[in-house]
Amino acid sequence: MTSAPSVESVNYQPPSWAAIVAAHARISARIHRTPVLTSASLDALAGARLFFKCENLQKTGSFKIRGASNAIFSLSNEEAARGIVTQSSGNHGAAVACAAAWRSVPAYIVMPRNAPKVKIQAIEAYGGKITFCEPKVSSRKESCDCVQAETGAVLVHPYDDDRIIAGQATAAKELLEDAGDLDAVFAPVSGGGLLSGTCLGAKGIRADTRVFGCEPERADDAYRSLTTGTLQSLESSDTIADGLRASLAPRTFAILRRHVDRILLVSEEEIISAARLVWERMKIIIEPSSAVAIAPLLKPGVVASLNLPKRADGGAPKLGVIFSGGNVDLSSLPWN
Amino acid sequence: MTSAPSVESVNYQPPSWAAIVAAHARISARIHRTPVLTSASLDALAGARLFFKCENLQKTGSFKIRGASNAIFSLSNEEAARGIVTQSSGNHGAAVACAAAWRSVPAYIVMPRNAPKVKIQAIEAYGGKITFCEPKVSSRKESCDCVQAETGAVLVHPYDDDRIIAGQATAAKELLEDAGDLDAVFAPVSGGGLLSGTCLGAKGIRADTRVFGCEPERADDAYRSLTTGTLQSLESSDTIADGLRASLAPRTFAILRRHVDRILLVSEEEIISAARLVWERMKIIIEPSSAVAIAPLLKPGVVASLNLPKRADGGAPKLGVIFSGGNVDLSSLPWN
Numbered sequence: 001m002t003s004a005p006s007v008e009s010v011n012y013q014p015p016s017w018a019a020i021v022a023a024h025a026r027i028s029a030r031i032h033r034t035p036v037l038t039s040a041s042l043d044a045l046a047g048a049r050l051f052f053k054c055e056n057l058q059k060t061g062s063f064k065i066r067g068a069s070n071a072i073f074s075l076s077n078e079e080a081a082r083g084i085v086t087q088s089s090g091n092h093g094a095a096v097a098c099a100a101a102w103r104s105v106p107a108y109i110v111m112p113r114n115a116p117k118v119k120i121q122a123i124e125a126y127g128g129k130i131t132f133c134e135p136k137v138s139s140r141k142e143s144c145d146c147v148q149a150e151t152g153a154v155l156v157h158p159y160d161d162d163r164i165i166a167g168q169a170t171a172a173k174e175l176l177e178d179a180g181d182l183d184a185v186f187a188p189v190s191g192g193g194l195l196s197g198t199c200l201g202a203k204g205i206r207a208d209t210r211v212f213g214c215e216p217e218r219a220d221d222a223y224r225s226l227t228t229g230t231l232q233s234l235e236s237s238d239t240i241a242d243g244l245r246a247s248l249a250p251r252t253f254a255i256l257r258r259h260v261d262r263i264l265l266v267s268e269e270e271i272i273s274a275a276r277l278v279w280e281r282m283k284i285i286i287e288p289s290s291a292v293a294i295a296p297l298l299k300p301g302v303v304a305s306l307n308l309p310k311r312a313d314g315g316a317p318k319l320g321v322i323f324s325g326g327n328v329d330l331s332s333l334p335w336n
Numbered sequence: 337m338t339s340a341p342s343v344e345s346v347n348y349q350p351p352s353w354a355a356i357v358a359a360h361a362r363i364s365a366r367i368h369r370t371p372v373l374t375s376a377s378l379d380a381l382a383g384a385r386l387f388f389k390c391e392n393l394q395k396t397g398s399f400k401i402r403g404a405s406n407a408i409f410s411l412s413n414e415e416a417a418r419g420i421v422t423q424s425s426g427n428h429g430a431a432v433a434c435a436a437a438w439r440s441v442p443a444y445i446v447m448p449r450n451a452p453k454v455k456i457q458a459i460e461a462y463g464g465k466i467t468f469c470e471p472k473v474s475s476r477k478e479s480c481d482c483v484q485a486e487t488g489a490v491l492v493h494p495y496d497d498d499r500i501i502a503g504q505a506t507a508a509k510e511l512l513e514d515a516g517d518l519d520a521v522f523a524p525v526s527g528g529g530l531l532s533g534t535c536l537g538a539k540g541i542r543a544d545t546r547v548f549g550c551e552p553e554r555a556d557d558a559y560r561s562l563t564t565g566t567l568q569s570l571e572s573s574d575t576i577a578d579g580l581r582a583s584l585a586p587r588t589f590a591i592l593r594r595h596v597d598r599i600l601l602v603s604e605e606e607i608i609s610a611a612r613l614v615w616e617r618m619k620i621i622i623e624p625s626s627a628v629a630i631a632p633l634l635k636p637g638v639v640a641s642l643n644l645p646k647r648a649d650g651g652a653p654k655l656g657v658i659f660s661g662g663n664v665d666l667s668s669l670p671w672n
Contacts, residue, residue, distance in 0.1 A: 032374075037371075283622075284620050330615055330616060
């Protein structure tokens with residue numbers, strides 16, 4: 001990704017609140033203001049009042065359209081006309097293809113050979129041109145560089161990009177605007193675009209809101225990066241949460257070090273069982289990556305262990321959960 | 337159902353607008369105001385602007401909690417204390433069990449032996465006491481009479497009851513309040529409680545809104561009743577839309593004769609393929625009975641054939657679709 005300027009964590013200035021407000025104004029007529037749903041039975045299991053921001057019901061089936069449309073509609077006409085190139089395990093690719101189609105410019109998508117078929121089809125349906133690569137971070141980068149060199153297209157990195165982070169921040173902004181004084185927000189973490197944006201969006205509305213990242217044990221680079229204080233990589237991963245197989249980048253690592261309270265890890269079994277529970281109780285389709293954000297809250301004792309401050313209203317904690325996407329292959333469900 | 341007073345269609349006065357407003361005030365703090373979702377890709381398939389009222393995301397997983405809670409919270413303390421009895425293929429039973437639990441009174445539920453396991457479990461989870469009967473209208477009635485005689489409980493019929501119809505009307509009332517000037521609303525029809533309520537609720541907000549009932553070919557009693565002008569029965573049915581196996585009753589027949597424009601029939605294949613399309617594109621779980629309401633709109637030429645008046649804004653027709661419920665067994669999906 002040679003065109004992304006390198007970032008010195010220590011000097012990096014994350015997107016400002018004004019940039020997030022501008023992003024929201026730029027994209028809000030194009031995307032859904034997704035509903036914030038509640039569930040009495042999940043509240044009872046978690047011992048908390050849960051507010052689910054349903055980005056699985058977002059256009060293209062995930063939050064990724066927020067960042068992609070903000071980035072693509074930020075470009076000048078001259079830049080946009082060269083086309084857009086990116087690499088993605090699926091949802092970012094679909095979002096770039098969709099937003100590029102809205103702007104009537106070509107989208108070149110590099111994606112790993114093992115991406116789910118349903119995500120490949122979605123990109124094709126939006127008119128994206130796909131180049132397959134090996135499912136390794138290094139191969140993705142090389143293929144992306146190569147396509148960029150051939151086409152002259154503008155790179156829109158899936159997360160190491162301020163326009164993307166500002167766009168993703170609008171999900172938490174809406175959640176806090178709609179659900180009020182949340183004590184904490186939980187979001188999945190992969191490359192960290194959503195989680196970085198969640199920090200900025202939530203704390204921009206209510207500074208005291210805590211933010212927790214949720215990550216599969218089998219793809220625990222964010223946990224290791226924040227624990228060791230050094231950016232860790234993840235050369236490959238086989239977690240069922242196929243949207244969470246990327247690693248943090250300089251920008252997202254810098255934001256998370258400053259703003260994230262803790263990373264919570266979950267097992268593959270916990271991911272699958274949380275996904276099924278949400279399908280059954282809430283009647284919405286979430287992909288395994290979304291289930292990662294609720295799975296920790298369903299484990300006995302976890303909510304109490306977060307040491308959230310007592311609420312002035314004396315009630316159970318009010319917790320926001322971001323369901324990141326809903327793109328699954330309905331002919332092969334994890335529990336059948 | 338001996339306690340339901342018989343109704344002479346010609347003299348019957350359906351619930352007034354004031355009764356519907358009162359029902360809404362009685363139940364709105366207890367239930368979800370369900371979201372109205374849209375989908376650009378389904379709009380393109382239908383050639384219309386579609387507004388989906390998601391009662392699949394309602395408490396108990398269906399609209400039935402609207403009528404059940406209105407009926408049960410309309411009772412005096414003395415009546416309620418005797419308990420509630422009803423018969424139901426599932427969703428009404430769960431709703432009665434849930435609303436009775438909210439009011440801390442017993443619920444006795446008569447349901448057919450072939451009801452889906454997931455619906456039986458839901459009733460048990462709400463503390464309802466189940467009596468199984470044969471899957472025939474006559475057996476349901478006999479078993480219900482029998483339980484009522486034994487317990488002295490108050491009968492809350494699933495649809496031949498003005499309190500139920502007024503409660504179900506609140507779904508269309510909310511839909512029109514939220515989605516504005518809809519040209520028509522589509523709802524599934526079984527016993528006709530939802531469809532009757534949809535007529536009253538939609539036309540109460542906007543008198544010119546047309547209302548269409550949607551029904552499986554394999555359970556076409558409403559179609560035959562409205563075509564012949566005589567109440568037709570349906571002794572048994574094997575449609576996959578397990579919520580639509582009941583027949584119209586005197587009250588609902590009277591309302592539908594006056595207010596419904598037409599009944600649209602759909603095949604089993606059309607129901608299954610519409611359900612899968614909604615799961616895939618909208619990322620929500622609807623049961624087959626819900627899919628019956630969108631299935632006609634996905635058939636080429638159907639929207640044009642409805643002869644809706646041209647809109648003043650010159651745009652495509654604005655159509656409301658009521659997704660009635662989302663209770664399915666996730667371990668046996670119809671397409672796997």
